[in-house]
Amino acid sequence: MDFELMINSFPKLLNATLVTLKLLSASLIFGLIIGLCFAILRINKNPILNKFAYGYSYVFRGTPLLVQIFIIYFGLGQIDYLRSTVLWVILKEPYWCAIIAFSLNTGAYTSEILRSAFQTIKPGIIEAGQSLGISSKIIFYKIQIPIAIRQSLPAYGNEIILMMKGTSLASTVTLMDLTGVAKYIISTTFKPIEVFIVAGGIYLFITFIIHNVIKFLEKKYSFN
Amino acid sequence: MELLSFGKTGWGDELLIATMMTIAVSITAMLIGFIFALIFTPLKLSKSKFLNLIGNCYTTVIRGVPELLVIYLFFFGGSGAVMYVASIFGYNEYIEINAFITGSFAIGIISGAYSTEVFRGAIQSIDKGQFEASKVLGLKKPVHFFKVIMPQMLRLAIPNLSNVWQITLKDTSLISVTGLVEIMRQSYIAAGSTRDPLFFYSFAAVLYLLLTYLSMKLINKLEVRYSRGY
Numbered sequence: 184m185d186f187e188l189m190i191n192s193f194p195k196l197l198n199a200t201l202v203t204l205k206l207l208s209a210s211l212i213f214g215l216i217i218g219l220c221f222a223i224l225r226i227n228k229n230p231i232l233n234k235f236a237y238g239y240s241y242v243f244r245g246t247p248l249l250v251q252i253f254i255i256y257f258g259l260g261q262i263d264y265l266r267s268t269v270l271w272v273i274l275k276e277p278y279w280c281a282i283i284a285f286s287l288n289t290g291a292y293t294s295e296i297l298r299s300a301f302q303t304i305k306p307g308i309i310e311a312g313q314s315l316g317i318s319s320k321i322i323f324y325k326i327q328i329p330i331a332i333r334q335s336l337p338a339y340g341n342e343i344i345l346m347m348k349g350t351s352l353a354s355t356v357t358l359m360d361l362t363g364v365a366k367y368i369i370s371t372t373f374k375p376i377e378v379f380i381v382a383g384g385i386y387l388f389i390t391f392i393i394h395n396v397i398k399f400l401e402k403k404y405s406f407n
Numbered sequence: 408m409e410l411l412s413f414g415k416t417g418w419g420d421e422l423l424i425a426t427m428m429t430i431a432v433s434i435t436a437m438l439i440g441f442i443f444a445l446i447f448t449p450l451k452l453s454k455s456k457f458l459n460l461i462g463n464c465y466t467t468v469i470r471g472v473p474e475l476l477v478i479y480l481f482f483f484g485g486s487g488a489v490m491y492v493a494s495i496f497g498y499n500e501y502i503e504i505n506a507f508i509t510g511s512f513a514i515g516i517i518s519g520a521y522s523t524e525v526f527r528g529a530i531q532s533i534d535k536g537q538f539e540a541s542k543v544l545g546l547k548k549p550v551h552f553f554k555v556i557m558p559q560m561l562r563l564a565i566p567n568l569s570n571v572w573q574i575t576l577k578d579t580s581l582i583s584v585t586g587l588v589e590i591m592r593q594s595y596i597a598a599g600s601t602r603d604p605l606f607f608y609s610f611a612a613v614l615y616l617l618l619t620y621l622s623m624k625l626i627n628k629l630e631v632r633y634s635r636g637y
Contacts, residue, residue, distance in 0.1 A: 241616075242612070242616065245573075245615065245616045245619040245620070246612040246616055246619075247577040247578070247580035247581075247591070247615060248577075249580045249581060249583070249591060250580060250591065250608055250611050250615060251612070253591075253594075253595075253604070253608045253611075254604075254605065254609060254612065257598065257604035257608065258604045258605035258608050258609065259605065260604075261602075261603065261604060262605065344470075344471070347473075348471075348472070348473040349473075350473075351473030351474070351475040351476060352475060352581075355475075355584065362473055362475050362476050362479070365476060365479065366479050369479060369483050370483065373483065373487075375479065375480050375487070376480070379476065379479075379480040379484070382476060383468065383471075383476060386471060386472045386476070387467070387468065387471045387472065390471035391471075
């Protein structure tokens, strides 16, 4: 055991954790918006919109995240038309490519979580709102969404942790996140176990915090 | 389409072999995962606090750390660990472990953590009366486990195991960083030499979709078989 290496690499890894957290928070915010939009499409009665949303979530949940990042980072740059538009400013940066891929991926999972939450809301609650003469818009925003958020909290907590683990793939497109820096230190020092303990410890610590925050929110917003 | 033709000019045959490799790694990893689950599920269910702790450490650490980091640990540390063990037995030559073994072992440990949780949940949700009844009937331990608990457990576990299978299948794409030529690595090579990454990565996505779709169909059949009588 090389404790000196563990202590020396800790600040470097901690610095890289910031990149991981930035990637995570950005993709969760975008992913939540995407997920909400697609969940609403999924519960829509229009079959075309419904199928479209289903196809989106099927494709993104059925393929590895690595393929998605590679298609966006290496693949889209190949289209000449894209290179001439404003979009290229975003797409040439590995940082934004990673965020786009992560957001689309977590969006697909989030849409499934929210859809099942919407569908488990008891019809009686919505009917009660209707019989009180509340407009359907307000029923949606003030009744359905808050209940759905509470219902989906446990599953969404899992999704946050999965996404945090997913951000490690950013290291495959040259970003130096926690895993990227860990790999760099391993390949220069050839001490995989020590680095794994430190980097893994940081990841576990983040997982622990997310887990507890979700638990706290679940308790706070429980119905009883 | 020319790019996908078989023979020297196209990448069709290479991609087909790579797909076989992905399937082979996934199945091996899943089986290694079952072995780990077989060891750690009893630990998690045991009454001893110490054994419980070991089981919980395994599932918590593996499920809380990115797959890629675990793969790097095995990739860089695997042959070192084997050489260390070999040196105890007096063998001091350099040992290189094949990427297939390292990869399926790394993914197997990850998939094992998920399988452990699935089996634990399934066994815990079997009615207590079943355990008591087989005790009262004086069934021997192996008979009790294989004839009473296992069939009931499998029915409950298969839907969740199909999720574990999907995760495992998708995780094998990460082994491409170690140089094992599976779908992802082959697409990377093809994309590099033809300068057509969009096509090859999209084709890789289609292959993965096909694999998940077909395996879901198969698993659904299994599910029907194991829930006979319910």
